[in-house]
Amino acid sequence: MNALSRREWMKVVGGSAAGAAAIGLTFKPSTAAGSPDGVKPYELPDLPYPVDALEPHLDARTLTIHHDKHHAGYVRGLNATLEKLADARKKGDFAAVQALSRALAFHGSGHLLHTLYFSNLHPEPKKPKGALLSAIEAQLGSVEALTAHLTAATTKVAGSGWGMLAFEPLGRRLLVLQIEKHENQMVCGAIPLLVIDVWEHAYYLKYQNRRGDYVKAIMNVIHWGEVARRFDQASRL
Ligand code: MN3
Numbered sequence: 273m274n275a276l277s278r279r280e281w282m283k284v285v286g287g288s289a290a291g292a293a294a295i296g297l298t299f300k301p302s303t304a305a306g307s308p309d310g311v312k313p314y315e316l317p318d319l320p321y322p323v324d325a326l327e328p329h330l331d332a333r334t335l336t337i338h339h340d341k342h343h344a345g346y347v348r349g350l351n352a353t354l355e356k357l358a359d360a361r362k363k364g365d366f367a368a369v370q371a372l373s374r375a376l377a378f379h380g381s382g383h384l385l386h387t388l389y390f391s392n393l394h395p396e397p398k399k400p401k402g403a404l405l406s407a408i409e410a411q412l413g414s415v416e417a418l419t420a421h422l423t424a425a426t427t428k429v430a431g432s433g434w435g436m437l438a439f440e441p442l443g444r445r446l447l448v449l450q451i452e453k454h455e456n457q458m459v460c461g462a463i464p465l466l467v468i469d470v471w472e473h474a475y476y477l478k479y480q481n482r483r484g485d486y487v488k489a490i491m492n493v494i495h496w497g498e499v500a501r502r503f504d505q506a507s508r509l
Pocket residue numbers: 338342386469471473474
C-alpha cells in the first residue's frame with residue numbers, strides 16, 4: 273500500500289464504499305498458544321493510505337517517522353511490558369508491578385491511540401452525517417461548536433497529549449476530552465471516536481511551535497465516515 277502514489281491510491285479507493293472499507297479499522301481477536309499470555313502479540317498496522325496522501329496538511333516525512341518510529345515504539349513497549357507481567361505472574365514476583373502497570377497504561381494507550389489517529393484521517397473527508405450528526409447537534413449544539421471546542425481543547429493540552437471526541441455509554445453522552453501523555457485525564461469507560469495527536473513529533477517538522485496551525489490544518493482531513501462508524505458501534509453498547 274505504501275508503495276502506491278497518492279494519485280494511484282485515490283484511483284483505487286477514492287470516494288467508493290470499497291475505499292471506506294479499506295480504510296476502516298478492523299479489530300480481530302487473535303490467540304497464540306505459544307505467547308506469554310496466550311494472546312498474539314500486538315502488531316504495528318500499516319498506514320491506511322500512502323504517506324503523502326494527507327499533503328499539504330500533514331507532510332509525508334512527519335507521517336513516515338510518526339508511524340514507522342514512534343508508533344512502532346509503542347507496540348514494542350506494550351509487548352515487552354506484557355511479557356514482563358507474564359514473567360512476574362510465573363515467578364510470583366510482583367516487585368515491579370507499579371512501574372509495569374504504569375508502562376502498560378502508557379504504551380497500551382499509545383498504541384491504541386495511534387491506531388485510531390492514523391485511521392481517523394483521510395485525504396477526502398466527508399462531513400458528519402446520520403446518527404453521528406444528530407447526536408452532535410443534540411448534545412453539543414452544532415458541528416461548528418464541536419469543532420471549536422475540540423480545536424481549543426486539543427491546542428491547549430499541557431505538554432504532550434491528545435484531543436478526543438468520545439462516547440460515554442453509561443450516560444450515552446458525547447464528551448470532548450483533553451488527554452495528557454496517552455493515558456491521563458481519560459474518563460474510564462468512554463470510547464474514543466476521534467483523536468488528534470499533539471505530541472510535538474506529530475507536527476514539529478512542518479509547524480514547529482505553531483501547534484494551533486497544525487490543529488486547524490488537521491481538521492481538513494478528519495475522516496468523519498470512520499468517526500461515524502465508531503459512533504455506530506459504540507452506541508450499540
Ligand atoms: Mn504520536
